[in-house]
Amino acid sequence: MRLHLYLKESKKSDWDIQKDFLYWAKKIWSNFSESYALKKTNLIFTEDPNHKVLMSVIYDPRGVRVIGDVILGLASKYEIKYHTRLKSEDIDIYEKTIKHEVLHLGLSRHDSEFRRYAKKWGTASSEIGIRGDGKIRLEYLIKPRKYVILDEPVFDDPDVAATYARLILKSSIETEIFKQKHKIEGKLKFRLKY
Numbered sequence: 001m002r003l004h005l006y007l008k009e010s011k012k013s014d015w016d017i018q019k020d021f022l023y024w025a026k027k028i029w030s031n032f033s034e035s036y037a038l039k040k041t042n043l044i045f046t047e048d049p050n051h052k053v054l055m056s057v058i059y060d061p062r063g064v065r066v067i068g069d070v071i072l073g074l075a076s077k078y079e080i081k082y083h084t085r086l087k088s089e090d091i092d093i094y095e096k097t098i099k100h101e102v103l104h105l106g107l108s109r110h111d112s113e114f115r116r117y118a119k120k121w122g123t124a125s126s127e128i129g130i131r132g133d134g135k136i137r138l139e140y141l142i143k144p145r146k147y148v149i150l151d152e153p154v155f156d157d158p159d160v161a162a163t164y165a166r167l168i169l170k171s172s173i174e175t176e177i178f179k180q181k182h183k184i185e186g187k188l189k190f191r192l193k194y
Contacts, residue, residue, distance in 0.1 A: 012087045018045050024102040030069045042077045055082040055101045061108035071106035096130045099123040136161045141189040165190040
């Protein structure tokens with residue numbers, strides 16, 4: 001168990017963020033040590049007050065794959081960006097965010113494999129899940145690349161959420177009611193939000 005020297009309200013430094021990121025990288029990925037990673041790749045940490053999410057890992061995922069707890073074919077460069085507000089987040093949100101992004105060193109997409117690892121390491125597969133209840137919600141498309149999250153209903157199982165969305169889409173009456181209620185013009189499209 002990791003001992004935290006932070007008070008709940010204390011502000012973390014840039015050094016704390018880098019140190020904690022490397023701590024979890026070594027803990028989650030067994031072949032990832034500071035010397036191994038620094039020989040194979042560049043880790044570039046950047047604080048960005050305009051970043052849209054608390055933290056993100058940006059890299060070219062081609063050739064990077066995971067077997068068990070080993071990353072094969074590390075990327076040559078990982079850019080780790082974090083928002084200024086990460087420094088003052090509650091310790092639980094802070095730690096879940098770091099673990100979530102460390103998982104992205106080997107897993108670039110939020111797919112079922114990522115969700116399995118996230119569950120194993122006690123984090124969520126999205127910022128909403130980190131901050132919220134970990135439930136699955138539906139999002140609907142309002143314009144190209146712009147989705148809106150439905151607050152209700154919420155789901156524990158992605159298959160149940162997908163079935164619910166399919167039932168709305170299969171019934172022309174349900175589709176029209178939903179489109180009128182949410183003022184959607186054109187084709188109705190859903191996706192799952194974890």
